[in-house]
Amino acid sequence: xxxxLASRNRDAYDFFMQLLPDGPxxxxxxxxxxxxxxxxxxxMIAAWTRLxxxxxxxxxxxxxxxxxxxxxxxPPQADDLRARSLLPEAEYEALKAVCRAEAGEPAIGIARLRxxxxxxxxxxxxxxxxxxxxxxxxxxxxxxxxxxxxWQAPALQIQYVDLLxxxxxxxxxxxxxxxxxxxxxxxxxxxxxLAGWYTAYQARQGRLAEAA
Numbered sequence: 001x002x003x004x005l006a007s008r009n010r011d012a013y014d015f016f017m018q019l020l021p022d023g024p025x026x027x028x029x030x031x032x033x034x035x036x037x038x039x040x041x042x043x044m045i046a047a048w049t050r051l052x053x054x055x056x057x058x059x060x061x062x063x064x065x066x067x068x069x070x071x072x073x074x075p076p077q078a079d080d081l082r083a084r085s086l087l088p089e090a091e092y093e094a095l096k097a098v099c100r101a102e103a104g105e106p107a108i109g110i111a112r113l114r115x116x117x118x119x120x121x122x123x124x125x126x127x128x129x130x131x132x133x134x135x136x137x138x139x140x141x142x143x144x145x146x147x148x149x150x151w152q153a154p155a156l157q158i159q160y161v162d163l164l165x166x167x168x169x170x171x172x173x174x175x176x177x178x179x180x181x182x183x184x185x186x187x188x189x190x191x192x193x194l195a196g197w198y199t200a201y202q203a204r205q206g207r208l209a210e211a212a
Contacts, residue, residue: 001029005036024056028063045071052077058086069095072102090120098126106134121153128159137167154190161197174201 001020004012013033020026031047039047045068052064052075065078065087078095081087094116101109110130116123124147132140144160157180164173177198181191202211 005029005033024051024054024060027051028056028060031067041071045073049073049075058084062087066095069099070102072099072104074099074103090116091122094120094123094126097123098130101130101134106130110134117147117150121151121156124151125156125159128156128163132163137163141167141169154186157186158190158193161194165197165201170201174198 001013001016004010004016017026017029020029027047028051031044031051034047035044048064048067048071052061052068055061055064058081061077062081065075065081068075069078074096078087078092082089082092094113097109097112097116099109100112110127113123113127113130117127128140128144128147131143141160141163144156144163148156148160157176161173161176164170164176177194180186181194181198186194199211202208
């Protein structure tokens with residue numbers, strides 16, 4: 001069901017949800033689905049708060065805490081996870097900064113994430129996302145270029161390509177993929193995803209030889 005939701009295969013998602021019994025896992029999927037369909041911030045806060053109060057396990061608690069932090073609400077469960085060494089310090093600090101930014105202090109949150117991004121990949125990704133929201137796509141793309149050079153991490157590389165594509169910088173995205181896709185250190189699934197993006201882009205432009 002998670003895979004179907006992520007790939008936006010609605011028929012598969014509905015099929016698997018019929019098989020999934022009521023409980024925390026089903027409610028988490030419903031919260032993710034509702035977020036995709038534009039539920040209000042207050043409704044999303046209420047949904048994630050209900051879920052974090054009755055999670056399936058600590059991993060789910062951590063995911064709920066992250067979701068609430070990105071809505072500008074800091075859940076006490078995050079402090080408990082940190083105290084039990086179940087939420088790494090770098091992730092904890094990054095989420096605190098995100099929460100502060102989303103709670104009405106974007107400049108302070110972004111400044112803290114920029115500081116943390118020197119040693120935390122999670123902070124780097126969150127920084128790019130917040131800059132897109134609060135400073136615009138150009139600021140986010142410029143920051144992503146720097147972070148990709150610093151970290152050379154697949155998750156950040158895919159975030160960078162998605163960001164370029166989302167804001168119409170298709171040629172820049174294609175050129176970036178051309179540079180990195182021969183890198184054998186990238187995992188096969190990352191290279192396949194990048195190749196899929198590149199192939200679809202070239203095909204839409206009518207450049208079938210390049211797509212092939």
